[in-house]
Amino acid sequence: MKLIELRTQISKIDEDMMNLFLKRMEVSRLIGLYKKEHHLPVFDERREIELIEKQKALLNNKEMWPFYKSFLKEVMQVSKEYQKK
Ligand SMILES: O=C(O)C(=O)C[C@]1(C(=O)O)C=C[C@@H](O)C=C1
16 A cells, blocks of 8 residues: 555544544533532543543553553543643
């Protein structure tokens, strides 16, 4: 397969991921509003551990776990930054 074709595939995947990212951030915004109204902290360590463990169990490509875990942590990090805005 040619490089240009592979890059086209990556671009399409990035577009899908962008749309899912926007959806996730909108839900995060709503959670942030709820937390503000109920005087709850943005950071919820127990929830983050639960989410990471759930994803680890779902992932059937174990080699990818360290990479996917970093990705998830970054996603949660930007989610928290958005809630604090
Ligand atoms: O579930 C929450 O309480 C959220 O605010 C969402 C979220 C996330 O992005 O997954 C963000 C911050 C918390 O530390 C835990 C999880």
